[in-house]
Amino acid sequence: MAVGTATDSVADRIRAILGSSGPRAISLTPWTASTLAVVALLLFPLMSIFVGVFGPPSETWQHLASTVLLDYVWHSLLLVVGIGSLTLVIGISTAWFVTTCEFPGRRLFEWGLILPLSIPTYIMAYTYAALFGHTGPIQTVLQVTLDPATTAGLRTGLMSLPGAGVILALALYPYVYLITRTSFMRQSGSILETSKILGKSSWHTFWRVALPMARPALIAGVTLVLMEVLNEYGAVRYFGVTTFTTGIFRAWFSLGDPAAAIRLSGCLLLFVFFLILLERVQRGRARFDGGTARHRPIVRFDLRGWWRWAAAIACGLPVVFGFILPVAQLLMWGIQVAPEAVNRQFLLLTLNSFVLALVAAIITVAAGLLIVYSVRLSPTTTLKLAARASSLGYSIPGAVIAVGILIPFIWVDRRLLAIFREASGASVGLILTGTVAALLFAYVVRFLAVALNPLDSGFERTCGNLDETSRSLGVPPLKTLLKVDVPLLRGTLLSAGLLVFVDILKELPLALILRPFNFNTLATRAFQLAMDEQVARSALPALLIIVTGMIPVILLSRLIGQHSEYGSDAHPSRMAEIHTTTTAQG
Amino acid sequence: MKSPEKISPPPLLSRIPFKFEVLPLLIALPMLATGCQEGPEEVVNVYSHRHYDADQLLFDRFSELTGIEVRVVTASADELITRLEREGDVSPADVLITVDAGRLHRAKELELLRPVRSPVLSEAIPDHLRDPEGYWFGLTQRARVLAYARDHVTPMELSTYEDLASPQWKGRVLVRSSENIYNLSLLASMIAVNGSNHAEGWAEGIVANLARPPQGNDTDQIMDVAAGVGDVALVNTYYVGRLLNDQDAAARDLASRVGVFFPNQDDRGTHVNVSGAGVTAHAPNPDNAVRLIEFLVGTEAQRVFAETIFEYPVRVDVPWATTLREWGEFRADTLNLRRLGELNTEAVMIFDRAGWR
Numbered sequence: 001m002a003v004g005t006a007t008d009s010v011a012d013r014i015r016a017i018l019g020s021s022g023p024r025a026i027s028l029t030p031w032t033a034s035t036l037a038v039v040a041l042l043l044f045p046l047m048s049i050f051v052g053v054f055g056p057p058s059e060t061w062q063h064l065a066s067t068v069l070l071d072y073v074w075h076s077l078l079l080v081v082g083i084g085s086l087t088l089v090i091g092i093s094t095a096w097f098v099t100t101c102e103f104p105g106r107r108l109f110e111w112g113l114i115l116p117l118s119i120p121t122y123i124m125a126y127t128y129a130a131l132f133g134h135t136g137p138i139q140t141v142l143q144v145t146l147d148p149a150t151t152a153g154l155r156t157g158l159m160s161l162p163g164a165g166v167i168l169a170l171a172l173y174p175y176v177y178l179i180t181r182t183s184f185m186r187q188s189g190s191i192l193e194t195s196k197i198l199g200k201s202s203w204h205t206f207w208r209v210a211l212p213m214a215r216p217a218l219i220a221g222v223t224l225v226l227m228e229v230l231n232e233y234g235a236v237r238y239f240g241v242t243t244f245t246t247g248i249f250r251a252w253f254s255l256g257d258p259a260a261a262i263r264l265s266g267c268l269l270l271f272v273f274f275l276i277l278l279e280r281v282q283r284g285r286a287r288f289d290g291g292t293a294r295h296r297p298i299v300r301f302d303l304r305g306w307w308r309w310a311a312a313i314a315c316g317l318p319v320v321f322g323f324i325l326p327v328a329q330l331l332m333w334g335i336q337v338a339p340e341a342v343n344r345q346f347l348l349l350t351l352n353s354f355v356l357a358l359v360a361a362i363i364t365v366a367a368g369l370l371i372v373y374s375v376r377l378s379p380t381t382t383l384k385l386a387a388r389a390s391s392l393g394y395s396i397p398g399a400v401i402a403v404g405i406l407i408p409f410i411w412v413d414r415r416l417l418a419i420f421r422e423a424s425g426a427s428v429g430l431i432l433t434g435t436v437a438a439l440l441f442a443y444v445v446r447f448l449a450v451a452l453n454p455l456d457s458g459f460e461r462t463c464g465n466l467d468e469t470s471r472s473l474g475v476p477p478l479k480t481l482l483k484v485d486v487p488l489l490r491g492t493l494l495s496a497g498l499l500v501f502v503d504i505l506k507e508l509p510l511a512l513i514l515r516p517f518n519f520n521t522l523a524t525r526a527f528q529l530a531m532d533e534q535v536a537r538s539a540l541p542a543l544l545i546i547v548t549g550m551i552p553v554i555l556l557s558r559l560i561g562q563h564s565e566y567g568s569d570a571h572p573s574r575m576a577e578i579h580t581t582t583t584a585q586g
Numbered sequence: 587m588k589s590p591e592k593i594s595p596p597p598l599l600s601r602i603p604f605k606f607e608v609l610p611l612l613i614a615l616p617m618l619a620t621g622c623q624e625g626p627e628e629v630v631n632v633y634s635h636r637h638y639d640a641d642q643l644l645f646d647r648f649s650e651l652t653g654i655e656v657r658v659v660t661a662s663a664d665e666l667i668t669r670l671e672r673e674g675d676v677s678p679a680d681v682l683i684t685v686d687a688g689r690l691h692r693a694k695e696l697e698l699l700r701p702v703r704s705p706v707l708s709e710a711i712p713d714h715l716r717d718p719e720g721y722w723f724g725l726t727q728r729a730r731v732l733a734y735a736r737d738h739v740t741p742m743e744l745s746t747y748e749d750l751a752s753p754q755w756k757g758r759v760l761v762r763s764s765e766n767i768y769n770l771s772l773l774a775s776m777i778a779v780n781g782s783n784h785a786e787g788w789a790e791g792i793v794a795n796l797a798r799p800p801q802g803n804d805t806d807q808i809m810d811v812a813a814g815v816g817d818v819a820l821v822n823t824y825y826v827g828r829l830l831n832d833q834d835a836a837a838r839d840l841a842s843r844v845g846v847f848f849p850n851q852d853d854r855g856t857h858v859n860v861s862g863a864g865v866t867a868h869a870p871n872p873d874n875a876v877r878l879i880e881f882l883v884g885t886e887a888q889r890v891f892a893e894t895i896f897e898y899p900v901r902v903d904v905p906w907a908t909t910l911r912e913w914g915e916f917r918a919d920t921l922n923l924r925r926l927g928e929l930n931t932e933a934v935m936i937f938d939r940a941g942w943r
Contacts, residue, residue, distance in 0.1 A: 067938040129802065134813040135836035152813040159801040240763045240801035242943050250765055253664030254934045256692070336833070399665060406672040414676055434678055513665050517631055517657035517678070528637040528660060531803075536834075 031477060032383060035374035038367055039386040042445050045404035046392060060257035064247065064264070072247045072264070076271070079165055079236075079243065080226050086169035087225045088218065090318050091176025096206060097311045099184040100192070102300045104308060109315040111557035116322030117174040118549030120506035120523065122234025123542045124171045125164070126530045127326040129238070132158045137329070159239045168235060170322035172228055176221035183217035184210060186461075189298040202301065220453055223275050227395045227449070230268055234508065234527065244268045245397050252400070265400055269392070327546060333539035342540065350544055353521040356436060357504040360443035361497045367444055368451035368496065372459055373481055376467070391449030398446060398509030405442050405514065409433050439514040443504050450503055451496040458492030459485070498552035505549055522548070628654040630874035633670065634683040635663040636861060640894040648881045654874050663689040663767075670698045675868045680875035683725070685861045686767045688774065690722035691927025699864040702876055710883045711900050714920045715860050724860030725882050726897035729918065730772050731856060732847040733826055734818045735811050744847045747776065747857070750818065751791025759792055760807045760816035763800040764937035768822055768859065773936060774929035775857045775921055782932060789940035800943055805829065812840035827896030827909045848916035855917035859926065860900065 057065075094113050098106055116124075132138050132155040139151040157163065187210060195205040211218075233245045244264055252261035303311055371390060375383045393401060409432045416431050432438050463485050470480040486493070508523050515524065522541040529538035634641065637660040645656035659666070663684035670677055670693070682699065684690050693699050694717065701720040708716070715724035732744055743754075750759055762769065777785040797816030807819035808826055829841035848856040863882065865875040881887055888899040893907045905911075 063935050063938065067935075068943075071943070129806070134809045134840055135834060140836075149814045152810070152815050155813075156798045156801070156810070156815055159806075160799070237763075237765070238802065240799055240943065242763075246765065250934065253662070253668070254765060254770070255931055402665075403668055403672065406669060410672055410674070410676065417676060430673075430676060430678060433673070512661040513669060515659065517659055519659075524660075532637055 031370075031374040031377050032380070035371050035383060036386055038370060039390045042367075042390050042393065042448065044408050045401060045442075045445060046396065048404050048407040057263070058257055058259050060251060060255050060260040061263055064251060064260060068242065068247065071242055072244050073267075075161060075241055076230065076243045076268075078161060079168070079229050079232075079241075080271075082162070082165040083169045083172065083229050084222055084226055086165065087173040087176045088222055090169065090173040091180055091221060092211070092214075092218065094173075094315045094318060095177050095181035095184055096210070097315055099181055100210075100298055100301055101311055102302045103311040105312050105316070106300075109312075109319065111554055112319045112323070113177050113315060114174045114553045114557055115319065115550060116171050117178075117502060118506075118546045118553055119171055119323065119326060120234075120508070120526075120542075120545060121168055121171045121228075121232060122238070122508065122530070123330075123526060123538070123545070124167055124326055125235035125238050126535050126538070127329050127542075128163075128167050129155070129159060130535050131325065131329050161239075161241045164236055164239045164241050168229060168232060170318065172225045173318060173322070175224045175228075176218065179217045179221035179224075180214055183214040185298070187213055187298070192298060216457075219278065220457070223278075224450070224453070226275055230271060230395060231397055233397060233399075244271075248397055248400060252403075258403075261400070265396060269395065327543070330539045330543050330546070333536040334543050337537050337540060346540065349520055349522050349525055349541065350548070352519065353505055353523070353545070354548060356439070356521065357501045360440050360447075360504050361501040363440060364444045364447055364500045365451050365455070365493055365497045368448055368455045369481075369486075369493070371448075372452065372455045373477075373485065376459060377477055387452065391452050393445040394447065394449035396446075398442075398507065399513060401442055401446055402510050402513035405438055405445070406433060409438050409441070433514070435516055436519065439510060439516075442510045442514055443500075443507070446507070446510060447500045447503050450500050454492055454496040454499070455489075458489055458496075462488050462492065494555075498555065501552055502549045505545055628652075628871075628874060630654055630656055630680045630871050630878050631678050632656060632658045632681045632683060632878070633666040633679045633866075634658055634660050634681075635666065635685050635689070636660070636683055638895055640890050644882065644887050644890055645878075647886070648878055651881070652874075652877060654877065656878065667693050667696065667698065670866060671696055673868075677866060677868050678870060679866050680869040680871045681863055681878055682866055683861070683863045685728075686771055686926070687722070687724070687860050687862055687923030688767065688771050688926035688930050690717070690862050690864055691924050692930070693864060694721040695927070698867055700867045700869065700872070702865050702872075702879075704876055704880060706880045707876075707883060712902070714922055715900050716862075717864075717924065718922075722862050722864035723879055723883065724862045724900045724923075725879075726861045726888075726891045726895070727858050727900055727918070728768075728861065728897055729823045729848065729856050729858050729916070730768055730820060731823055731826075732818050732849055733808050733811050733821045733844045734847055735814065735816075736843055736845045738814075738817045739845075741845065741847055744818070744849065746850045746853070747772070747820075748780070748788060749849075750820075751788045751795065753795075755795045755818065757795065757797055758817035759795040760797055760810050760819035761792065761800050761942075762803060762807060764934070764942045768804070769820070769937070769942075770930055770933045771859050771926045772820070772857050773933040774926045775919060777929045777932055777936070778921055778925045779854055782936065785933075786936045786940060789936055789942055793940050793942050808844055809837075809840055812843045823898070823910070823913070824896040827907065830909055831896070846913050848913075850919070851917050854921070855919040858898075858918040860923060861897070 094109070097103065098110050098113065130136050134148075134152060134155065136155075139148075139154060142151045142154075191213075192205055192209060195209045196202070200208070230243075231245060232243070233249065236243050237246055237249075244267065248261045248264045248268070251264055252258050371387050375387050410430075413430045413432050413434070432441075466488070467480050467484050470484045471477060475483070506523060508527050511521050511524050512527070515521070522545045526538045526541035526545065529535070529541070632645070642658075645658065648654065649656055659679075661669075663682075663686065666679075666682060666684075667689065670679060670682065673679070682690070682693055684693075690699070699721045702723075703720055707723050708720075711723055715727065716722065732747075732750070734741070734744060749755075764770070773785055773789065776788060780788070797810075802810075804821040804825040805828075807821050808829055810816055811819045823846065826841065826844065826846055829837055832838050832841065850856055863879050865872055865879070869875050883900060885901065885904055888901045888904040891897050892899045892904060892910070896907055896909060898906065898910065
C-alpha cells in the first residue's frame with residue numbers, strides 16, 4: 001500500500017508542478033525523483049538485510065564454507081544449467097510448432113501449453129511424489145508385471161536432484177514458451193518466406209533466422225525461469241536437495257545466524273547479477289525490430305506424414321506431464337475430500353487470495369509503469385541502474401524479504417502507534433504489519449521484475465517514438481503517458497498484471513510470514529496441509545489456485561491469439577491494437 | 587500528424603472500461619479494515635507452528651466456552667520467533683506455540699517469553715515436560731521411534747539409536763533430511779548424553795548406513811520401509827498412527843507391514859519431545875493467553891490431541907488412543923527438554939560435517 005500512496009502523492013505533486021509551470025515546461029525532475037523515491041522504498045527492506053554483509057565472517061560462515069557451501073554451489077549450478085536447458089528445449093520447440101506449423105490439436109496446444117504456469121512448484125513436487133508413491137497409480141500399474149521392490153526404486157529416483165530438475169522444468173517452461181511464441185508471432189512472415197525463397201530449408205530458417213531474431217525473448221524467458229529456480233524452496237527441501245536457498249534458511253533459522261544467511265544471499269545475488277548482465281548484453285546486441293508497417297502474419301506450414309504426429313506429441317508431452325497428470329491426481333483427491341472440505345471458510349480463502357493478488361498486481365504494474373516511463377523520459381545511468389536494482393527482489397528468497405520488510409515497517413508502526421496514542425489515547429494496533437499492507441508491499445518488492453520486463457519491451461516496441469513526438473509537441477509527460485502510452489500499452493499492462501497476479505496467487509513464504517491474524521490464502525492453506533503430511537486434503541485449495549490461475553492464463557492466450565484473427569485486417573487503428581496485444585510478453 | 591491533444595484512444599480502451607480496475611480497490615478497503623485490530627473485545631492472539639484442523643476446532647471450542655476470540659497466524663516456529671523478535675514490545679502476539687521444546691527454549695533465551703505461575707498448569711503437566719521457571723509448557727508429547735519392516739527385521743535385532751550406526755545396518759536405514767527439527771532434537775539429546783564426539787561418530791555411521799539419500803517427510807520414510815526401500819527408519823509415532831488409521835485402504839495395508847520399536851528401553855529411554863506453548867513477553871492479553879494454555883492442557887483438549895492427531899497427551903489422567911495403547915507403554919528419556927534448545931546449533935554443525943544433508 002505504501003507504494004500506492006507514494007505514487008499517488010507523487011502524481012499529485014507532478015500535477016501541481018506541471019500546472020504551475022505551464023504545459024510546455026517539460027520538467028524531468030519530478031519523474032526522476034519519484035522513481036528514485038519508489039525504488040529506494042522498494043530497496044529499503046533489502047538494504048536493511050544487507051547492512052551486515054561486510055562484517056568479518058562469522059563462525060557459522062566458516063563452518064558452512066568448510067562443509068556444505070560447495071554442495072550448495074554445485075547443486076544450484078546443476079539445477080540452473082539443467083532446468084535452463086530443459087525449459088529452452090521445451091519452450092522453443094513447442095512455440096515454433098504452434099506458431100509456424102499446422103498439425104492436429106494445434107489450437108488446443110496454443111493455450112494448453114501455458115497451463116502448467118498455474119501450478120505452484122511445491123504442489124507439483126508433492127503431487128508427483130504421490131503419483132510415484134508406493135500406493136500411487138504409477139507403481140500400482142507397474143506392480144502388475146514388476147516386483148514391488150523394483151518399482152519402489154522409482155520414487156527414490158524421482159526424489160533427487162534430477163527429479164527436482166525435471167519437475168521444476170515442467171512447471172516453469174511456459175515462461176520461455178509464452179515469451180518465445182510472442183516473439184515468433186511478431187516476426188514478419190515475409191522474412192521467413194524470403195529465407196525459404198532463397199532456398200533455405202525450414203530447419204535452416206529456424207536456426208539462422210527465426211531463432212536469432214527471438215534471442216532477446218529467449219533470454220528474457222529463461223532469466224525468469226532461472227530466478228524462480230534460484231528462489232525455489234518448497235520443492236527442493238521436500239526432495240532433500242540442498243541449494244543456496246535451503247542454505248539461507250538453514251543459516252538463518254536453524255543456526256540463528258542472519259549474517260551468514262545474508263552472505264549466502266550475497267552469493268546468490270552475484271549469480272543473479274550475472275544473469276541480468278547476460279540478458280542486458282544480449283539485448284544490447286539484438287534489438288527488437290520496431291517496424292510495424294511491413295508486418296505480415298506468418299502463414300502456417302502444413303506438416304505432413306509422421307511429422308504431424310511428431311509435432312502433436314512434442315507439444316502434448318509437456319501438457320500431459322506438466323498439467324493433466326498432476327491435475328488429474330489432485331482432482332481424484334479433491335473429489336475424495338470435497339464433501340467435508342467445501343464450506344464458507346473455503347470461499348473466504350478464495351476471495352482473500354483473489355482480491356489480494358488483484359490489488360497487489362495493480363500496484364505492482366503501476367510502480368513498474370512509473371519506473372519504465374521515467375527511464376524513457378530521461379535515460380540516465382542512475383535511473384537505469386535504479387530500474388535494474390528494483391527487480392532484485394525477484395531473486396531473493398521470500399522469507400528473507402519478509403524479515404527485511406518487518407524491520408522498517410515495525411519502525412514506522414511504532415511511530416504511528418505513538419502518534420495515535422498521543423492524539424486519541426486509544427490503541428489502534430499495528431497499522432502496517434498488523435494488516436495486509438505489509439504483505440502488499442512485499443509483493444511489489446518481490447514481483448516488480450515480473451512486470452518490468454514486459455513493460456520495458458512493450459514500451460520499446462509499441463510506443464516507438466510516438467510519446468516522444470507527443471511530448472515534443474508540448475504535451476506534458478503525465479498527459480502523454482495517460483493519453484498516448486497507456487492506451488497503446490493496454491495489452492502489455494494487462495498481461496504484465498496477469499503474470500504478477502498468477503505469481504502472487506502461488507506465492508508462499510511472504511504470505512506465511514507477513515499475513516495478519518486469521519488471514520489465510522489458498523497457497524498458505526494448501527502448503528500447510530501438505531507440510532502436515534495430509535497431501536490429499538491440500539488438493540482442494542491447490543485446485544482452486546490452479547483454476548484461478550487458469551483464468552488469466554486463458555485470457556492471456558486469447559489476447560495473444562487475437563493477433564491471428566485480425567491478421568489480414570490492414571486498417572491502421574486495428575494494426576496498432578494488434579501490436580498492443582501481441583506485445584503481451586517480451 | 588494531428589495535434590497530439592486529439593489522439594483518441596483505440597477501440598480496445600472503450601471495450602474494457604476503467605471502472606473495473608477501481609472495483610478491486612473498493613473491495614480491498616474493507617479487507618484492510620478487517621485486518622486491523624478493533625475495539626477492546628476479548629481476544630487472544632496466537633503464533634502457532636501447529637496447523638492441524640483439530641487445533642482450530644479446539645480454538646473454536648475455547649471461544650465458545652469463554653467468549654474470547656482466538657486469532658491465529660501459523661508459520662514455522664523459526665519464522666514466528668524471528669517475527670516476534672522484530673516486533674519487540676509492539677508485538678500483538680500473546681501465545682507462541684511450537685512443535686519442539688528447543689524452539690521454545692530459544693524464544694525464552696531471546697527474552698520473547700514471560701514466566702507464568704499457574705497451579706492448573708503445574709498440576710497437569712509433569713515436571714520434565716515444562717520449563718522449571720514457567721516460561722513454557724508442553725501440550726503434547728511425541729516419541730521418535732524406529733519404524734521397521736516386519737518381514738525383514740525382528741524386534742530382537744533392534745536395541746538403541748546408537749546401534750543403528752553399526753555395520754549390520756549398512757544400506758538399510760531411512761531418514762529425512764537434517765534440517766528437520768525432530769532429527770536435530772534427537773541428535774541434541776545424544777550430544778547431551780554421549781558427548782559431541784560420539785554424536786558426530788553416530789551421525790557419520792548413520793550416513794554410511796543409509797539406504798538412499800535423506801528425502802521426503804516422516805510419512806515417506808514409513809512408506810519406504812513398508813515398500814522395501816530400507817529396513818528401518820527414524821520417525822515420530824503419530825505419523826505411523828495416522829497412516830494406520832488412513833482413509834485409503836492401500837495406505838493402511840502398507841502401514842500394517844511396519845512395526846514400531848521404542849529404542850533405548852534398557853538405558854535412558856526413547857527420545858521424547860513436546861509440542862508446547864508459552865506466553866509472549868509483551869503479550870497485550872496475558873490473562874487470556876494463560877486461560878488458553880490451561881484449556882489446551884485440560885482433559886477435553888488433551889483427549890482431542892490424543893485421539894485425532896495420535897500424539898501422547900501430557901496429562902497422565904487422559905487415556906491414549908487405541909493405536910497408541912497397542913504399542914504399549916515405554917520408558918521415555920527424561921532429559922530436560924531445555925537441553926535440546928541449547929545444543930541445537932551444535933547439532934546442525936555436526937550434521938553438516940557428517941554429510942547428513
